[in-house]
Amino acid sequence: MRILILGGTKFLGRIVAEEALRRDHNVVTFNRGTSGGDVRGVAPIRGDRTSDRDLATLVAQGDWDVVIDTSGMTTSMVENSTRVLADAVDRYVFVSTVNVYKGWPTDPLDDDSPIRDYTPVGPAGESDADEYGRLKAGCERAVTTVFGERATLLRPSVILGPYEYIGRIPWWLSRIQAGGRVLAPGLPDRSIQPIDVRDVAAFALDVAERNLAGSYNLAAPIGHSTFGAFLGACREVTGADAELVWVDDAFLRDHGVPEWVGLPLWRDYQGTWHVDAARARAEGLRCRPLEETVADTYAWLRGGAVVSSERSAELGISRERETEILTAWDARDEADG
Template identity: 50%
Template sequence: MDILVIGGSVFVGRALAETALARGHSVTTFNRGRTGTDVPGTENVRGDRTDKDDLARLAEGRTWDAVVDVCGFSPRVVGDAVRALDGHADTYAFISSISAYPDWPGARVDENSPRFPCPPDAEAGDGSYGALKAGCERAVETGFGGRVLVVQPGLILGPHENVGRLPWWLRRMAASGRVLAPGAPDRPMQVIDVRDLAAFVLDAVEAGKTGRYLAGGTPDNTTVGEFLGACVQAAGSDAELVWVDDQFLLDHDVAPWTELPLWAPLTDDLAGVWLSDSAKAAAEGMTCRPVPETVADTWAWYEAAGLPAELPSYATHAGSQGIDPDKERRILAAWDAR
């Protein structure tokens, strides 16, 4: 197949390009050449997706079997790409997010859950991250004349992660000492390796599938304890995990999800964070490797790349990751003295 990846140099797009090449497909990437290096073996077209002239130049005289769009955040901008590429590809696959559902993360969701009512021509500032993702989905669904595939991942981990959640934990474990471990070690999580996500997307494209698929990974495919333990092991650390309960952390103003990345306390607004229903995707071939393998491979990439102590964040909604070391020490001392 001839596949066009809009993006293709960072995290999800990179995994898609690498996986497609490994399967023998021809891959063209379209990006500005600013946020990452292109995968060797891909054809690279430089351009800005917000520039209609660049989109027209990309499409002129070209056709592909499929477009995979991994970096759409503005419905209007996604709609421009859809219109430029309509008739130039058989399938348009849009990588969206579970955040397109307003009930998540407060409740379990599936593909039949209501999405945010964001229109397909909304601008970047017209709503939250999740609402805009829903609008981007509609821009593809209403604007592309061929097959439309929408894949909605949950929490994605793996090599080349550019948000910094798993890399922060790995860096923290490598620093050793007593580590603030949030909640309970037996609390289940649901994550997907970026390479397994790429494989599922390409399987669906190759099979000509259409519609929406939640792709959050296998339910309960790890626990907080296994995840953090795998980080300790991968980093070759003697770090000591000190488990501190949710309420104590909340009482000490620790921000869920960001100060302790991936920490989701059992509060009403986060009750469904690890409960996305990926049964449809699983029934049609989505598989997930063991999470300790993802953790080990991410550490191997991180070390080989010689990355700095702080990772840049290219995802505008992600924010900074990690707790201040002094604050961590103060909370541990208060926990000891409780």
């Protein structure tokens, strides 16, 4: 197959390119060349997808069997690319997100859960997550409007693994490797279901090769792992002598720890880790153990990788703040005793 990847130099786009080459496909990537080096073996085309001129240059290099869009973030951006590529590719695979669901992250979700309404301007007080989901819903609408049955929508949950630029696993690995008493959020047996970036990439190529239409949630099976197993894997691969101190959710909120970013991946809404991906599993989605994802991410970091992005800078709490919370937790336990 001749595959066009919109993106292709960082995280998911990069892994898609590597996997496509491993499967002996002809791979073209389209990006600005500012977010990382090209995967060896691809044919890179430089350009900005918001530029009509650059998109016209891209289309002149066509045709393709499929485009896999890993970088479409705004509705206008995806409207432009679908319009220009409508006659140049046979299938459009768009990587969306579970954030498009109205119930995310509070409610359990399945493949048929209601989707957010898209509006060019969001309501006052809209959260960043709501805006992200609303805009991605608009992206999905742009793809399906132009491509119809030639559209495939992938809605992954939290994606982790090597090349992760947000830095969720890297933050925990760094903190646990430092040792000592580590603030662990909630309960160790809380079910979590992040999906490995390589499993998302493999499924994206599977649907492309099989010409599958429709929408698919992508998440590890419900109950796939637990937060305790995740942090235990971090401790095992680092060889650290860290002591995990589990502090309940209400206490963390009362002490101002922001969910999801203060302690990465911590959120106690019922729906966060209850995403049913039955449709994708029926089509062959396979999810590797979370312990393997942790170990491979650690190996990637030990190879000299540096996690640096605006979002990674927002992750985590300071050691001083962690100590303050643990001290307050100890004092509460002593008072209760």
